[in-house]
Amino acid sequence: LAKTTQPISMDSYEGQEVNITCSHNNIATNDYITWYQQFPSQGPRFIIQGYKTKVTNEVASLFIPADRKSSTLSLPRVSLSDTAVYYCLVGARDDKIIFGKGTRLHILP
Amino acid sequence: DSGVTQTPKHLITATGQRVTLRCSPRSGDLSVYWYQQSLDQGLQFLIQYYNGEERAKGNILERFSAQQFPDLHSELNLSSLELGDSALYFCASSVVPQDEQYFGPGTRLTVT
Numbered sequence: 623l624a625k626t627t628q629p630i631s632m633d634s635y636e637g638q639e640v641n642i643t644c645s646h647n648n649i650a651t652n653d654y655i656t657w658y659q660q661f662p663s664q665g666p667r668f669i670i671q672g673y674k675t676k677v678t679n680e681v682a683s684l685f686i687p688a689d690r691k692s693s694t695l696s697l698p699r700v701s702l703s704d705t706a707v708y709y710c711l712v713g714a715r716d717d718k719i720i721f722g723k724g725t726r727l728h729i730l731p
Numbered sequence: 732d733s734g735v736t737q738t739p740k741h742l743i744t745a746t747g748q749r750v751t752l753r754c755s756p757r758s759g760d761l762s763v764y765w766y767q768q769s770l771d772q773g774l775q776f777l778i779q780y781y782n783g784e785e786r787a788k789g790n791i792l793e794r795f796s797a798q799q800f801p802d803l804h805s806e807l808n809l810s811s812l813e814l815g816d817s818a819l820y821f822c823a824s825s826v827v828p829q830d831e832q833y834f835g836p837g838t839r840l841t842v843t
Contacts, residue, residue, distance in 0.1 A: 663819065
């Protein structure tokens, strides 16, 4: 069961790149790493998923070092609308799922 | 719009009562998950189904039960409700376990 640790909160400014790191020291060989974004009173929204090295899509990049014990979500040029809670999720097919408390990201003008 | 639907959107009921929350997954998704989120808390995983079978169980209370039907929709039953059960209940679906999950808009349950 892979437990994750993330910073509780982060502040940044509009137009900056934001990197949120998640530690998952006991990640298993077949675990994927998935990040979600949640706005108040809404269901979480899938951002990106990866297994190793680097994954990029239209909204974010995910960096995973060779030992896979951590991962970093990178949000380029954030805006006020990126203010949300970001969750890192590491899990295998039959594990119970632990979202953790997430990182509360606050973007300032 | 994630493609996952949940009904009802809001539910107000009294302590001791029983309610049923309904979820329809995205077309083609075989896995359904249920989560509870209390005010300003993280997401608590309750239970997961895959193609009608229970796949994984979280900290789901004995007063709560769920099932996934042959048409893949799912229902979460909450009984003997307590004030502390007031929360947002989310359903999510994915094609197979560990794929990215798509969440519904949630059901806000208020127990008075």
